[in-house]
Amino acid sequence: MDTFPRSRLTSRLSTLLHAVGSYVRSAPGTYLWLAVLFVTTVVMHHVSPSRMDEMLGERSTNLHNLSEEPVRALIRSALWIDGGGWLLYAFLYTVFHATAERWLGTLRWLTVVLIGHVAATYISEGVLLWAIHQGRAPETSVDTLDVGVSYGLAVVEAVLTYFLAFRWRFFYGFCVLGFYGLALVHGRTFTDVGHFTAVLLGFACYPLTRGRPGHLDPAAVFSRAARRISRGG
Numbered sequence: 001m002d003t004f005p006r007s008r009l010t011s012r013l014s015t016l017l018h019a020v021g022s023y024v025r026s027a028p029g030t031y032l033w034l035a036v037l038f039v040t041t042v043v044m045h046h047v048s049p050s051r052m053d054e055m056l057g058e059r060s061t062n063l064h065n066l067s068e069e070p071v072r073a074l075i076r077s078a079l080w081i082d083g084g085g086w087l088l089y090a091f092l093y094t095v096f097h098a099t100a101e102r103w104l105g106t107l108r109w110l111t112v113v114l115i116g117h118v119a120a121t122y123i124s125e126g127v128l129l130w131a132i133h134q135g136r137a138p139e140t141s142v143d144t145l146d147v148g149v150s151y152g153l154a155v156v157e158a159v160l161t162y163f164l165a166f167r168w169r170f171f172y173g174f175c176v177l178g179f180y181g182l183a184l185v186h187g188r189t190f191t192d193v194g195h196f197t198a199v200l201l202g203f204a205c206y207p208l209t210r211g212r213p214g215h216l217d218p219a220a221v222f223s224r225a226a227r228r229i230s231r232g233g
Contacts, residue, residue, distance in 0.1 A: 023098070026098075026101075026102050027097070027098035027101040027102050027106075028101075028106060029097075029101055029106045029109060029110055030093050030094075030097040030098045030101050030109075031093075031098070033093070033097075033149075034089070034090055034093050036079050037079065037080070037081055037086060037089060037149070038086055040079055040080050040081070041081055041085075041086040043055075044080070044081075053145075056080060056082060056145055056147050057143065057145060058076075059073070059076040059077050059079070059080055059147050060073070060077060060143075060144070060145050060146050060147050061073045061074055061077040061121045061125065061146045061147065062125070062142060062143050062144050062145065062146050063125055063128065063129055063132075063141070063142040063143075063144075064142045064143050066121075066122075066125060074117065074118055074121065076147075077121075077146065077147040077148065078117055078148075078149055078152065080147045080148065081148055081149065082145065082147045082148040089149070092153060093153075096153060096156050096157050096160060097109070097113075097152075097153070097156055099160060099163070100112070100156045100159060100160055100163070103160075103163050103212055103214065104159075104208065104209065104212055105212075108208050108209075108212075109156070111208060112155055112156060112159050112202065112205050112208060113152040113155065113156060115155060115201055115205060116151050116152050116154060116155025116156070116198040116201050116202060117149075117151050117152045117155070117198075119197070119198075119201055120151040120154070120155070120194040120195070120197040120198040120201060121146070121151060121194060123193065123194065123197045124146075124190045124191060124193045124194030124197060125146070125190065127190050127193050128141055128144065128190040131190070144190075146190075146191065150191075150194075150195060150198075151194050151195065151197075151198040152198075154180060154195045154198035154199050154202065155198040155199070155201050155202040155205070156202065157176050157199070157202065158173070158176050158177075158198070158199040158200075158201070158202025158203050158205075159202040159203070159205045159206075159208070159209065160172075160202075161173040161176065161202075161203065162206055162209040163209070163212075163214075163215060163216055164215060164216050164217075164218070165215050165216065165217035165218075165220075166215075167217075168216075168217065168218060168219075173203070176199055177199060180192075180195045180196045180198075180199045181196060183195065183196075184196045
């Protein structure tokens with residue numbers, strides 16, 4: 001008597017695993033990056049706090065490292081998470097990065113990420129350098145810790161404005177701009193400058209989105225979901 005329910009459960013599980021696998025394969029850059037972040041996060045949890053600070057300092061895109069080995073610093077800083085759990089980033093990468101990569105294609109998506117990561121890093125560190133020269137920040141700020149993937153995430157969140165159906169773009173874009181804008185007003189740190197800059201750069205990446213097929217209409221998605229639930233009930 002249990003044969004049919006078990007076979008149906010097995011079939012549904014197989015279908016789910018196939019769907020997950022297909023989705024991951026459709027955004028290879030996103031999930032390869034996420035896999036690297038998983039490894040580096042595990043490493044961070046197996047070293048002492050002092051050693052972790054030392055490791056992140058060596059991989060930071062601070063003024064010192066950018067002046068010594070800029071390319072190496074930019075690459076290494078994008079492979080570590082400073083604060084926040086890996087699972088949170090797995091969720092955010094799936095929602096934003098994977099969506100953008102599937103829509104834009106891996107090459108265009110990577111171009112957007114690089115624009116945000118590199119340009120926002122240099123602009124935010126340039127603001128910090130100006131603050132040091134003006135006496136608004138201590139000289140020791142040249143070694144300020146700055147690692148992580150948040151600039152790349154912010155630029156992708158902004159470029160996804162153009163993925164939405166036209167009637168939703170202004171609302172979504174305003175929300176993204178408002179979120180990072182309020183953080184800049186209240187925090188006024190160089191990383192807040194970097195995040196806000198990355199958002200502006202994401203909006204400026206519109207030429208990379210031209211000609212890409214498909215646009216998301218949230219209202220239509222919710223409507224289809226409601227119909228399916230209604231039929232299922």
